[in-house]
Amino acid sequence: MKKCCTLATAFLLVGVFINAQSQQFRLEGEIKDADSLTEATIMIWGNSKFANEPVKIINRKFVFEGTIEHPCLAIINTDKVRGGLGVWLTSDTIKALFYVNKYRLLHALSVEGSEESKDYLTWINSLNEWRQKEPDKIKRYMYIWKGIDDYVTAHPESFLSEFMIRLEIGEDGSVLARSIYDKLSPKIKATETGQGLLKKIENAETNALGKKISAFSLPDINGKLVSIDSTAKTWTILHFWDSWCAPCRVENRDLIGHQKLLKEKGVKLIGISLDETRDTWLKSIEKDKITWLELNKLKPWNENEIIKQFKIYSIPYSILIDENMVIQSIGMNNIIAKIQDL
Structure with a gap:
C-alpha cells in the first residue's frame, strides 16, 4: 500500500467522520501455522488518532481493542511478517483467522462478526481472483466497477462503499467513479472522508489519460520564470512534492536511481515543490541531492494556483506528459513502467 501525504488545507483528505462519536472495536486474531510470530501491531487506514502499540501473540492468538471514528480498514503486521490486505x-x-501466504504477507483467511467485515474479505478475494484469471485489462476494469456499483447501490450508507470507490479510482476510473459516488448517501458524502473522495474524483477527472494540460509558468531556484508548454517537444515528468512529506522525499531519492533511464529515453524530469519557504525548499534540494529542474511558487497551499489547476489532494503526485502536453501516465510506478516501454 502506497503511503501519501495529504494537504493540510481546503484540499485536506482526512479519514474522520464529521462530528462522529468514537466507536469501540475488538479484533480477535489467530494466525494459522505460524508459531514463530511473537508480536503484532495494527495500522488503521486514515485514522491518525489510533495508538499503534504492539500486542503479544500467544499460542498464535492476539487481541486488539480500541476506538475508531468510523468503519475502516486495519492492516495487521507482525515482528516477522508484513501485513497483507487487512481486515x-x-x-x-x-x-479473524490469518495465514502467511507465499509472498510472506499476512492475509485474512476468514472473518466472523459484522456483515460489512465479511463483505470486505469477499470483495478483496474476488478482485484478486479476477485479476489473476482475466488478462484483458478492459474486461477486468468493467468487472471491478460493476461489482463496486452493485455494492454501493445496495449499501449507500456504508463506509465500505466509499472505500471501494476510493481504492479503485485511478487513471481509468474517473467517469464511472463520479456516477457511482452520486449513489452514496448524503450522510457519507457529508463526512470529511466522503468530501475527500470527491476531491480525488475531481483530481482523476482533471488529470485523466489523454487530457491535455494547460500551459503554466513557475519560478526556478534562481527566481527565473520557467514556462511549461508544448515548445519543449519532449516527454516530461511533473513531480509534485513538499519538504515535510516523507514519502515525497523517498520518491526524490528513488528518482535519482532512474536518471540513467530517463536520459536514455529522452524524458525530462521537473520537480514542482509546494513548499512555502525558500530556505526549506533549497535545503531539501541539497539534502536529497536533486539535480533536475526544480520550480516553486512559494505560496501557501490555499493560494497556490498550481494546486488548483491540477486539483492535487495528496502528494507525492506525478504526471507524465508527451511533447504535446497530453497526459500519458499518472503515478510514479506507472510512469517508470511506461517510460521503460518507450
Whole structure:
C-alpha cells in the first residue's frame, strides 16, 4: 500500500467522520501455522488518532481493542511478517483467522462478526481472483466497477462503499467513479472522508489519460520564470512534492536511481515543490541531492494556483506528459513502467 501525504488545507483528505462519536472495536486474531510470530501491531487506514502499540501473540492468538471514528480498514503486521490486505473494522467484535501466504504477507483467511467485515474479505478475494484469471485489462476494469456499483447501490450508507470507490479510482476510473459516488448517501458524502473522495474524483477527472494540460509558468531556484508548454517537444515528468512529506522525499531519492533511464529515453524530469519557504525548499534540494529542474511558487497551499489547476489532494503526485502536453501516465510506478516501454 502506497503511503501519501495529504494537504493540510481546503484540499485536506482526512479519514474522520464529521462530528462522529468514537466507536469501540475488538479484533480477535489467530494466525494459522505460524508459531514463530511473537508480536503484532495494527495500522488503521486514515485514522491518525489510533495508538499503534504492539500486542503479544500467544499460542498464535492476539487481541486488539480500541476506538475508531468510523468503519475502516486495519492492516495487521507482525515482528516477522508484513501485513497483507487487512481486515475491515466496525464497532463490533471481529474474529479473524490469518495465514502467511507465499509472498510472506499476512492475509485474512476468514472473518466472523459484522456483515460489512465479511463483505470486505469477499470483495478483496474476488478482485484478486479476477485479476489473476482475466488478462484483458478492459474486461477486468468493467468487472471491478460493476461489482463496486452493485455494492454501493445496495449499501449507500456504508463506509465500505466509499472505500471501494476510493481504492479503485485511478487513471481509468474517473467517469464511472463520479456516477457511482452520486449513489452514496448524503450522510457519507457529508463526512470529511466522503468530501475527500470527491476531491480525488475531481483530481482523476482533471488529470485523466489523454487530457491535455494547460500551459503554466513557475519560478526556478534562481527566481527565473520557467514556462511549461508544448515548445519543449519532449516527454516530461511533473513531480509534485513538499519538504515535510516523507514519502515525497523517498520518491526524490528513488528518482535519482532512474536518471540513467530517463536520459536514455529522452524524458525530462521537473520537480514542482509546494513548499512555502525558500530556505526549506533549497535545503531539501541539497539534502536529497536533486539535480533536475526544480520550480516553486512559494505560496501557501490555499493560494497556490498550481494546486488548483491540477486539483492535487495528496502528494507525492506525478504526471507524465508527451511533447504535446497530453497526459500519458499518472503515478510514479506507472510512469517508470511506461517510460521503460518507450
